[in-house]
């Protein structure tokens with residue numbers, strides 16, 4: 236018997252519109268806080284903005300039983316915008332239909348909020364003697380850079396995260412990935428880094444009735460086109476290799492060692508990718524093996540009859556493990572091959588990688604082997620970043636483990652930030668039990 240009805244709780248949680256910006260996470264965190272208080276917890280709501288608190292609650296181990304550093308279960312309550320015109324059911328209604336709960340945040344990531352909440356409520360109501368503190372964190376502002384959320388918590392209140400948690404469980408991983416007729420469960424252990432860049436070039440200002448070859452917009456446009464056609468150098472990191480070959484090894488493409496050797500080869504690697512990875516997933520896998528730089532914000536000119544003296548283009552750069560913003564700038568400059576361009580670093584943080592050879596990761600493997608005996612757990616990497624970027628600074632091993640059993644028909648990747656986001660109820664319930672078993676078997680052996 237579960238301490239809450241997870242389906243109804245998730246439907247209620249979806250109905251709080253936490254679109255970020257502005258986020259406005261307070262009503263959603265108050266809703267969870269009241270459930271926790273009713274169960275005897277003392278949740279804290281903290282943060283730099285009263286409308287956007289981070290909720291943290293602790294299930295403490297008995298002092299005489301407490302032998303390990305804490306485990307944190309972390310979710311974010313904000314969601315990305317949704318255009319109701321494009322949805323079958325209104326995105327903030329939490330409709331139950333066709334075996335799914337529909338709504339913005341159903342997958343990313345209010346579903347996990349309910350899983351993690353159910354886990355600590357159940358551990359408490361069942362009076363399970365745990366050997367470490369388990370901390371539940373429902374943070375704000377993940378979708379807009381984490382400034383008010385996990386970054387603030389890590390920098391200002393590491394104490395309520397247990398100061399030095401050993402593990403953090405977060406998105407993105409633990410779901411079924413159907414490939415080559417097999418069921419994989421990627422468990423995320425690495426995230427790419429960020430290098431947000433501003434590229435600028437000067438042009439000859441003057442009256443635009445007299446066209447100039449030195450037009451800043453035209454020059455920047457050409458550079459952007461070159462960049463989007465370019466394929467930046469191949470950087471094979473350990474986590475990318477482990478993930479891609481972990482899948483290839485089960486795909487009937489010969490020995491794992493052979494695939495690994497080919498993947499390391501900058502010429503053959505991209506070709507092998509085409510053989511072992513389905514087309515719709517190739518951009519995702521390729522992004523794991525290269526730095527990328529996507530043009531996102533363009534700015535130039537202020538008047539229709541004046542040639543601009545300056546044009547700038549912001550690039551969302553992402554770094555493979557081991558790479559820096561300076562490395563990426565060098566790669567971009569060699570593509571553009573024009574010394575007049577300047578590139579400035581707006582923000583940079585490196586990729587993070589966590590150890591997948593830990594007792595907790597072993598526990599994930601054990602439990603998954605019981606929950607889906609044919610499923611294959613693979614340590615994985617994502618091209619984006621999550622709150623784990625910040626939790627890494629506490630010295631924790633962070634895993635994307637949000638267990639969900641999915642049918643092949645559901646395009647899971649399209650659910651993240653896509654239209655008609657929804658979570659299959661059966662897979663969600665399977666995930667609740669899976670997360671509970673993993674955490675309870677690990678913390679109460």
Ligand SMILES: [Zn+2]
Nearest residue numbers: 343344377406
């Ligand atoms: Zn998310």
